[in-house]
Amino acid sequence: MQIIRDIATLHRAVDALKRDGKSVALVPTMGALHDGHLSLVRMGKRVADHVIVSIFVNPTQFGPNEDFAAYPRDEARDAALLADEGVALLWAPYVAVMYPAGHSTHIEVAELGADYCGAARPGHFDGVATVVAKLFNQARADIAIFGEKDWQQLAIIRRMARDLDFKLDILGAPIARDTDGLALSSRNAYLSEAQRAAATALPTALKAAAVAIAGGADVGESLAVAEKAIIAGGFDSIDYVALADADSLERLSIFRTPARLLAAARIGKTRLIDNLAVG
Ligand code: PAF
Numbered sequence: 001m002q003i004i005r006d007i008a009t010l011h012r013a014v015d016a017l018k019r020d021g022k023s024v025a026l027v028p029t030m031g032a033l034h035d036g037h038l039s040l041v042r043m044g045k046r047v048a049d050h051v052i053v054s055i056f057v058n059p060t061q062f063g064p065n066e067d068f069a070a071y072p073r074d075e076a077r078d079a080a081l082l083a084d085e086g087v088a089l090l091w092a093p094y095v096a097v098m099y100p101a102g103h104s105t106h107i108e109v110a111e112l113g114a115d116y117c118g119a120a121r122p123g124h125f126d127g128v129a130t131v132v133a134k135l136f137n138q139a140r141a142d143i144a145i146f147g148e149k150d151w152q153q154l155a156i157i158r159r160m161a162r163d164l165d166f167k168l169d170i171l172g173a174p175i176a177r178d179t180d181g182l183a184l185s186s187r188n189a190y191l192s193e194a195q196r197a198a199a200t201a202l203p204t205a206l207k208a209a210a211v212a213i214a215g216g217a218d219v220g221e222s223l224a225v226a227e228k229a230i231i232a233g234g235f236d237s238i239d240y241v242a243l244a245d246a247d248s249l250e251r252l253s254i255f256r257t258p259a260r261l262l263a264a265a266r267i268g269k270t271r272l273i274d275n276l277a278v279g
Pocket of ligand 1: 131
């Protein structure tokens, strides 16, 4: 597996992979890889001839009081995992390559980025949309694959690609979960043993709310029950628990499909997100 850090070499390597009409799938990541990321790579291998993975801890999607400096980084371990999966190329640019001095263009997906995580993390999705657009232009893949765990991010990236006429298919991969239901996340590494045990309250409460809402229960009441269960389970605070239109992300007070339950809650200093399809 080639590890590439500059754009000219990347373009040559991608041209070589695409020779003879071969297709390429891109899996953008921030590293600290877990089985969830590897499931995206495996999906890439099923849908394309070659898989490129990017590892870039993107400073512009972290707020001033967030965990950019502390974000887990272990490129050697990540590279070994990717090589074992048969990844063709690891794109791991330095910050100065991604954002050379004077970089001043940003993308804002206004309608979808304001609520939910966008409200709790101002500027976060502008940073995500901007770096993902750059990754699309750099890797020139035919397909890009993102986890459904960050449903809002996936919706924003789809809208950005549509609005800016990117010519690639965007696939969402189902959330990879631990045996007790907790969604796999690089941030789970921050949890103490007790917090890790308590964290299952999030998927458990969402599942109960999804079943209740699909069965005709009142949306507002079901969300309130879920919030209480998450706090009773050991979380310290809730950023949001909401029922949303799965595509437009409009908040729904009356159930209709396609709908998604979205949640973010904090346990200690760690903020966890999760979501589920309803109906
Ligand atoms: O989901 C992530 O890991 C990041 O937000 C992404 C899409 C790689 C952009 O930095």
